[in-house]
Amino acid sequence: MNPHDELDRALFALPLETPPPGLREGILRATIYAQPAAQPALLSLWETVGLGVVLAVASWLALALSTNKVLAWQIGHVFGAFGQALADPGTLAWLAAGAFIALSLSVFNLGLPGPAVRAERS
Amino acid sequence: MAEIHAPMSVPLEPQVLDAELVSQTLAGRAEAFGTLVERYDRAVYHLCFRTLHDVEEAKDAAQEAFFKAYRGLGTFRPSAKFSTWIFSIAYHACCDRIARRKRYSDGPLPDRADPTLGPEAIAEHNDEARALRAAIDGLPEKYRTVITLYHLQGHQYEEIARVLDVPLGTVKTHLFRAKELLRRELAGLREQPVSGEVTEE
Numbered sequence: 001m002n003p004h005d006e007l008d009r010a011l012f013a014l015p016l017e018t019p020p021p022g023l024r025e026g027i028l029r030a031t032i033y034a035q036p037a038a039q040p041a042l043l044s045l046w047e048t049v050g051l052g053v054v055l056a057v058a059s060w061l062a063l064a065l066s067t068n069k070v071l072a073w074q075i076g077h078v079f080g081a082f083g084q085a086l087a088d089p090g091t092l093a094w095l096a097a098g099a100f101i102a103l104s105l106s107v108f109n110l111g112l113p114g115p116a117v118r119a120e121r122s
Numbered sequence: 123m124a125e126i127h128a129p130m131s132v133p134l135e136p137q138v139l140d141a142e143l144v145s146q147t148l149a150g151r152a153e154a155f156g157t158l159v160e161r162y163d164r165a166v167y168h169l170c171f172r173t174l175h176d177v178e179e180a181k182d183a184a185q186e187a188f189f190k191a192y193r194g195l196g197t198f199r200p201s202a203k204f205s206t207w208i209f210s211i212a213y214h215a216c217c218d219r220i221a222r223r224k225r226y227s228d229g230p231l232p233d234r235a236d237p238t239l240g241p242e243a244i245a246e247h248n249d250e251a252r253a254l255r256a257a258i259d260g261l262p263e264k265y266r267t268v269i270t271l272y273h274l275q276g277h278q279y280e281e282i283a284r285v286l287d288v289p290l291g292t293v294k295t296h297l298f299r300a301k302e303l304l305r306r307e308l309a310g311l312r313e314q315p316v317s318g319e320v321t322e323e
Contacts, residue, residue, distance in 0.1 A: 004301045007308070010254050011273050019167040019184070020177055026185050027159050031192040032152035 140204035148195055155195075159188060162205060165274050166212045172258070172270040173216040183219055187212035203281060209271065210285040220263075250308075257307040265300035272297055 002008075043051065065072045085091055138157070146154035166187055170180035190211050191198075198207055258269055271282045283293045 004305065007301055007305055010250060010308075011269070012276070014251055014254060014273065016164050016168040016274075017171045017180075019164055020181050023167060023181055023184060024159060024163050026181070027163060027188040028156055030185055030189045031159070032155050 141200050144195060144198055144200070144204060147192075155192060158204065158208075162208050163188070165205070166208055169209055169212050169270055169274060170216055173213065173263075173267055174219060175259070179219055180216075183212060183215045186215045190215070205275065206281045206284050209274065210287070213267070213271075213285055253308060253311050254304070257304050257311075260307065261300055261303060265296055265303065268293060268296040269300045269304070 061075075065075065140158060140161070143154040143158050147158075163184065167180055167184045170183040170187070171177065174180050174183060187208060191208050198204070258266060261269065267286065268282065271285055275281050275285075279290055279293050279297075282297075283290045286293065
């Protein structure tokens, strides 16, 4: 006779632990009844508001230009003057100089240590 | 030798096979997974509780095991046994929790019993069963887990080895030593009713 027969019988007669209330419901909620994860929004709130404003202004402008001839002439005049100013060699030269200075300042750090170096020292 | 069966709440030959329920779940019938949960939630909780000795942690580990199983159902091999698979996931979830406890706590591990005793526990005035539970709790962790899986899966040593990811010989050795420790502890209790800690020789 196996010396563990009696122990085996006692072991298999032992009831399983009683699960705490809500275990099964919790499992089912987390699995088959789980809501699919919400899709991330395509645009943030501010982007949506900004886009709405731009669309509203564009719609108003299109409507106003089609109905008001004077307004259309004035806006055309403003854009024409702006285009002429941009086409001027002097304006273009100043714009190029500004862009070059901005680029130079962003590339050269004037000898100041960067954030990584500062972090290492502290 | 007497024929030994696994506990009543662990189905041995259910009407609809587990593998079929897995296939149905994968085919979109989510309620089939609910049947699997009904079949194994108690056994999985039992394994978690016996391993962790903490009601809330055992509950969380059991939920985690089913959640992982549900998400990874596509990786389940039809030739495998669902019970072995879910026990294995649950066992590893428990191991992770034990490792986390050891990492973040220098003190002794908690041993909080269920404050709300179930009907079985209330009815369990049987001294032998109580003594056996206490003796199992006093076993070293590696033996306690093997005995718990033996309790759940019966004589399927290969399945126990798969759950624990250890060689079959190790399972048999651990099981034999665990039974010897239990037998001696219970024999000692019969002679002297004051319970003592089980020690590994």
